[in-house]
Amino acid sequence: MARLLQIAGSRKRLLVLSGILAVVHALLALTPYLLIYAIIRSLLGPGPDMALIRYYIVWAIACVTGAYMLLYASGMASHVAAFNILYELRKQMADKLGKLPLGFINRNNSGVLKKILADDIERIENFIAHTIPDFVKCAAMPLITLGYLFTVDWRLALASCVPIILVAVSVPLMFNKKKMAMLTDYHNSLEHMNAVVVEYIRAMPVVRIFGHTGESFDRYSNAVFHFRKMVDAFIRRTSVAYGVFSSFVSNATLPVLAVGLYFYFRNGLELPVLFLFLILGVGYIRPLFALHNLGAQLSVINHGVKRLDEILFEHEQETGGNERLPDDFSIRFDNVSFSYEGKREALSHVSFKVLQGTVTALVGPSGAGKSTVGQLIARFWDVKEGRILIGGTDIRQISPERLMADVSFVFQDSFMFGQSIYENVRMGMDKTEEEIIAAAKAARCHDFIAALPHGYQTRWGSRGVHLSGGEQQRIQLARAILKDAPILVLDEATAFSDPENEYLIRQAFSKLIENKTVIVIAHRLSTIVDSDQIIVIDKGTVADIGEHAELLDNCEVYRQLWHAHIRAKEFTI
Numbered sequence: 001m002a003r004l005l006q007i008a009g010s011r012k013r014l015l016v017l018s019g020i021l022a023v024v025h026a027l028l029a030l031t032p033y034l035l036i037y038a039i040i041r042s043l044l045g046p047g048p049d050m051a052l053i054r055y056y057i058v059w060a061i062a063c064v065t066g067a068y069m070l071l072y073a074s075g076m077a078s079h080v081a082a083f084n085i086l087y088e089l090r091k092q093m094a095d096k097l098g099k100l101p102l103g104f105i106n107r108n109n110s111g112v113l114k115k116i117l118a119d120d121i122e123r124i125e126n127f128i129a130h131t132i133p134d135f136v137k138c139a140a141m142p143l144i145t146l147g148y149l150f151t152v153d154w155r156l157a158l159a160s161c162v163p164i165i166l167v168a169v170s171v172p173l174m175f176n177k178k179k180m181a182m183l184t185d186y187h188n189s190l191e192h193m194n195a196v197v198v199e200y201i202r203a204m205p206v207v208r209i210f211g212h213t214g215e216s217f218d219r220y221s222n223a224v225f226h227f228r229k230m231v232d233a234f235i236r237r238t239s240v241a242y243g244v245f246s247s248f249v250s251n252a253t254l255p256v257l258a259v260g261l262y263f264y265f266r267n268g269l270e271l272p273v274l275f276l277f278l279i280l281g282v283g284y285i286r287p288l289f290a291l292h293n294l295g296a297q298l299s300v301i302n303h304g305v306k307r308l309d310e311i312l313f314e315h316e317q318e319t320g321g322n323e324r325l326p327d328d329f330s331i332r333f334d335n336v337s338f339s340y341e342g343k344r345e346a347l348s349h350v351s352f353k354v355l356q357g358t359v360t361a362l363v364g365p366s367g368a369g370k371s372t373v374g375q376l377i378a379r380f381w382d383v384k385e386g387r388i389l390i391g392g393t394d395i396r397q398i399s400p401e402r403l404m405a406d407v408s409f410v411f412q413d414s415f416m417f418g419q420s421i422y423e424n425v426r427m428g429m430d431k432t433e434e435e436i437i438a439a440a441k442a443a444r445c446h447d448f449i450a451a452l453p454h455g456y457q458t459r460w461g462s463r464g465v466h467l468s469g470g471e472q473q474r475i476q477l478a479r480a481i482l483k484d485a486p487i488l489v490l491d492e493a494t495a496f497s498d499p500e501n502e503y504l505i506r507q508a509f510s511k512l513i514e515n516k517t518v519i520v521i522a523h524r525l526s527t528i529v530d531s532d533q534i535i536v537i538d539k540g541t542v543a544d545i546g547e548h549a550e551l552l553d554n555c556e557v558y559r560q561l562w563h564a565h566i567r568a569k570e571f572t573i
């Protein structure tokens, strides 16, 4: 609750207002019962005063109306606060995700992130908008009622407390530490199920093709069964205590009725007082049910808030507080070592230099660390040892915005947004229509875009159009051409292209790399033989650096790669 109030920030005042309105609502909702009590007294007394009774009825109706108006106002205040908090939270999360290393996003399963960003935040809204006012109301109602009942007859008031005392004993039994730990397991299991479901759906095409439907379904169904087991075990553990709790609450009349009847027959307790206790002495127990539900909800929220905080407090990439601009766009790896999540080193003592305006190819066997080198330049991750310099400046001292503006990355897979093709090329950059079309022309995509049903305004996605893999690659190139960053990292961008597409991509490339510092991560060695330099990476280290002919003479790893490449080219089915 404290953390939620902290998250609420300046909206706390609205929440307090909502709470105050809920308390006044509770007071007003109680008043009609007191008026009914007065009416019964009057009716049972000698010569009832009908004018007074009518007066009480009018007041009772006014109080009920007022109570509901206040409840509405309280709900309004809490909703306005909740939606504002929701907005702030989503903004904070988006801002934070933008500052985290991109590797963090890669590392986390998209199903889990989706649950945190969509479901957990949504639940917080629900909690703040509904549960907080309900909580105040449910806590205020019994307190006010009980206080009043003690002023009427302390003996019956004490009797009406019996169910509360029993509840106070049974609830901690229900939520001891062990069961709270079970709740955490329950939430983890729910998260796991979410992740598996997302994977199951996303992997469906691959799974079908490879005939692993049974295996994949097993993972899915195991996750669902595990979740069911968790729920089952939790319900088994708590059902007895819950049964005791609900029977106390449902039969709360009994102690008041027994003690009331006793005093009525023995001590001449007034009938209206007995009625009052039978109505109010039981009515105030009901909100306890709601309080109990709130306990369960609180644990769900608690888990969600913890998950949100894991992201909000995740270590951000720092710029060392001493931001500098690069002097030029050369790149230097200075004794760089790096491992993913502290495991085996993916790169070990890697040093090389890339001059401004030159093309460098990274080659090496699969898993050697080529993509890692590329990703480190864009600071997807931070190095463990050594440093990476752009124009003489350590990239950790360049602001992330500057670094992102200076480096373009063409990935192996292109991602298309569910927007128009125009917006997919523009990618939020501040560019004119002419510039966008010029970039599309340079990337050889203008012709196929123009042939789409609505040209550049055609929407990508389920109800729009789909483009071939090669066309999507060219859209990626158009983005990079439009961005016009001085440094370009190309990760196997030409792989898997058909000859026609490859020809077009090559044309787009030559336009893209003009006057840029380029690093190409390539498997098809024939495409990079003319590079200014070739860096051979093997098992996370630099095996050799040089031009194609030199490396063929001197580097065994390169020679093997080259021969494998030639054999692959000559291979026919």
Ligand SMILES: Nc1ncnc2c1ncn2[C@@H]1O[C@H](COP(=O)(O)OP(=O)(O)OP(=O)(O)O)[C@@H](O)[C@H]1O
Binding pocket: 106, 340, 346, 364, 365, 366, 367, 368, 369, 370, 371, 372, 373
């Ligand atoms: N996100 C990641 N988390 C953990 N380990 C990773 C991750 N990405 C790569 N690795 C590991 O780091 C090592 C280097 O991988 P990298 O992708 O850089 O090699 P590569 O030379 O680009 O391979 P390929 O040519 O097959 O794409 C490999 O052992 C790989 O398993």
